[in-house]
Amino acid sequence: MENQITFGADRDVSVAHEDPAFDGVLHIFDSHWHGIRSATGCLPGRKLGISHKKHLDGGELRHIEGLIYKWGIHTICYQGYSNTADELVGIIHESLGSEIRQFCITHVTATQFENHFEMHMLGKMAARLRENKLRRLGSVKPGFSSVCPVFWGGTIVNLPPVLKRSVKPLRSLDTVLIPLENSWRKNLYTNVLAADAVPEVARILLVNQPSFLDEVSQSMKLRIIGFQTPSVLLGYMASSALVMNVTLAECQPMSQLEALAVGTPCLTGPLGLRGFSDHPLGRLTEVAVLDNPGEIAPKIATLMRLWQSDPKELAEMIADFKEKRTAAGIASYREFLDI
């Protein structure tokens, strides 16, 4: 099951925005790369999941060509890039010609280049661009053309997920959720220590164990909920007052957008996204100094107090942010894809 191609799977379309202009657009993403898959799940257009772990066989290729024909696809947008995707670019170009316009968007930052795979893929994307098989390369990282000049100068803006009806969840106002892996980039320990330092926070929910932290800090607030599937995690986000995602390097974290979808603010590092980092909510939730809990804790305290003093203002801020984000996201895709 894992390695099969999936078209229009429930989880890839149920929280998507609708826009008839994207009816002929097919997003091709990798089923195993969760962040990219979540981001793609919010986009208007059709969705096809492939796998970097497996080459496409003849039957699958014919099936994909059949889908393109059946759904009247004229534009294909690769979300992330792998050898499998690279093969597919060539095959579609060969068999269906340049009438099918192909684009690609990368979701990496230069900090991730220590994983050399990323550079191999960027190289392949650039090669396909030279062959005119890919029309344009885009990135969700602002200013990525300063990393690779062949990339489009604009920034692709991720969209928040759509909930079909407004939800007013049952929220525990003294709970903070930190859905971070325990890795260098994700900065889990700093997030935990910052939340622990805030008196208004009574409960810290963690997906991963901050191993050996008990040797430096005896917090009674920590609760490990373990790995959760996306829909359960959304439930936890809705139940919390704050989600924390203060990581060392980031493009446009989906955790932030998912939290906002259920009305929960999310702390992040500086994202540098024009119009959003300077939004009132952005100013409240973006942290400048990432490796110092003492710098992060005041931001948490401010937000916790805002929940008590003026929850309405917070809700309005979030709603406005989502609305602007959606508009910017759709506009960026239309401009990038020329539709």
Next chain:
Amino acid sequence: MVSVCFVTNELYPLKPGGIGRLMYNFAIDNLEAPTPADLHYLLPADARGEADAIRDAYTGLATVHFCSDELSSLGEFGQYLRQLGESGDPDVPRSSNLDEHFLKSLKYYSGLLAAQATAGFDFDIIEFPDFGGWAVAAQAAKKAGLAFKNSVISVRLHSTFGLITLAERYYHRPSLWLSAIWDMERISLQDADLVVGHLESIADYNARAYRFPQTWRSRVITEFPPITIDEPTGGSVRMAARRPAQDFVFSSRLQPFKRPDTFIRAAVRMLRDDPACPSLFHVASYGWDQTYIQWLESLVPVDLRLRIRFHPTLTQDERAQLLRRSIVVIPSIYESLCLFAYESAMVGSKVILNRECAAFGSGPRWQDGVNCLMFDGNYVHLAEVMKNALTWTASGLVDATPDVPYWESHETAAAIASTAVAEPSRLAVLCYGFSTLAEVNRQLLRVADRPVGRSSVDPTYHAIVPRALLKEASGAARLPVVAGFQLHPIDSWEVTADDIDAVLGQMTAEVVAFSPVDMLVDPIFIETAWKALDADPALAAVTSHTLMTGDDLDTTPLKARLYAGGLLTAAAATTRVCHRASIFRRDAIKRVGLLMDGGDRWYEDLCARMVDTGCRFLCLPAAPVREKAVRPHSRISDELYFSTRANDLGLQLELPYPLGSLSHTLPGDFRMGDAPIPEIRPYRTVGVKSWPHANFARSEITSSKGTDRDRYRDIKVRVGDLRIKNRGWDSVQFKLAVFNNLPEISLREQSDIIFDSWPPSRSDQWGHLVEYCPRVQEGKGQTIAEALLELSLEDRSRLGSLVRALPTIVKAAEPIKGIDQGAWVHAAEALREHWERDGWE
């Protein structure tokens, strides 16, 4: 052109058997119909091996389809069903019996969908046989609007396994496997759009046996089917036909209800009475149970083996020739029509039939002495009738004119039209089982994401939430407001029956969908079930099958789990009535009542009691619901739960089951308590030393009366209170009980009375009685009354029962030749006198 698809597992000429022949006759008859129908046959997957031969035989007659074990027309569910079929569900061993039957039904459903796809249109009529209850899945699909919307699903009365086993008592060990079939057969007959029978008497017999109401009987169409005769090859038959037949042949299947033993015993008797008799006796048939066949062979004394012959492997032609030069004997105790009898009579053979069989004795077509000869069910009488048959000639022909098949008439259209749609009811979704706020919110998000709705009607949502969670959320006593949900706080973490009852009491909606937190329900299920409840006011609840996942409902399912809906067997012996996210009519729950003593099994208890009280369930043949494979631990153990349920139902059974047939718990029928059930085995005795059924009469026989829940309460009927409904095989239990006294005493003295086999057959017992009573009269000069009295003195405690039973004995003895009716009445009076005077009890 009307299209008809017959579901069948037999199809002439590739398998012997009446049903396959009937199917073929329809195809032949259809050729000459004024407006021929487009006929299709759907065969099970295991018939694929002969696909080419079958298709050749039906070229120009009909289209033949085959089911596939792939179940691909059921999509993802089919894939998991396939795994289930291969591996079973080891977690729930008791359920495997249900699964096996349901899988069969689902395979035919899937096969029909595939056949329709191949044909390119929906069949106007889909006809299932009654046995096995195969129609259940397709019928549920139609009721739920999933498929066959414009098709009539009819069920033809061949012979249910239930009726056959009633006619073969002591042959089948009661089991969950058996009772599940019986239940499914009952449901498929009950839910059929149309029921097609061949004889009025058999339609009545079914209605009585299943206690169907008059409305069911009015849905039964009775039509006589076409009968065709094969022309024999070779000239020897014609030669042989010139001289009158003097041989006898039994050529039904070797199976207890066909009563081959009666034929053999009669043959032995005839040859013993008249050793010069020139006749040969042929048992020209086959069977599946080799032990049974060996036993039949052992009934033939060694010196008669050349006169009474078994022919297990005749070709069609050889059999036809044998039949035409012999007198055909059909001693079956039950038949729904018996094509063989008609075919034999139509080619000019003399036919001897069992009067006790409803298809022969009760119908207008067979006339004793005119177009057949009848015997009274026992071999003694059969021997006499066979002797008479040698000189008898038929004076009339049996009427076998076929009726116009129902698919050519307008009644089918009327059956389709009965799908009035009522005003949509209101729906409430009730969520419970939360242990974290995240679970509440997740449920809320699901609802927000994919709301349930039907045009103008929106459901209301209720959530029962532990107060501790609400406090965590609000931080104060004030109840937080959650958009879309009405919150019902409870003070414990566990939801009880009373909590549910209280919330149900506050609702105004007519229909309630349970949505516990550990089930993932596709909103399509709720909508479909909701519509199905609105379309059929007789339904109390709608459920479906499920897919099981590991710890998280979002992950890839592991396997399918099948639910039974309203099967009595399932309610008695499994927890598979309804999954916990099923949809109920609220007043049906109210009527049955939620009971606190069900503890954390309140839901299972509710569903089971709904089934007990006759509520009707619909189980969608689909799996739009996911549940976790591991069931939550319950404080009430499985063993305690099932034992208590068995006690409720009046089942005096130990775990693991066998279960009796709950489908046949009818007044006048009775199930054995815990008496051991003898298997038929080849065992021959000379003289009888003891009577192994002693504990049968000692234990009171459990019967059942009344309706609904009371039906299963332990009503005990004493032997003497039993009434014999007819002269059929039913009465044998009664006779065993009474006779229990008689032979035990007398046979020790009268060791010259020999049973040819053990246990003695019913005919043997009557034969013995016929012989015994006059001998008592002659030898000791006693009246029958005195003889019976003497017998009962050995054990006075039996006398009361015997006396009360006497009117029944007298009635039952009526057809027995050789007993003076007056003597019986006198015996009854004398015994009653003794009893009243001395008050023995």
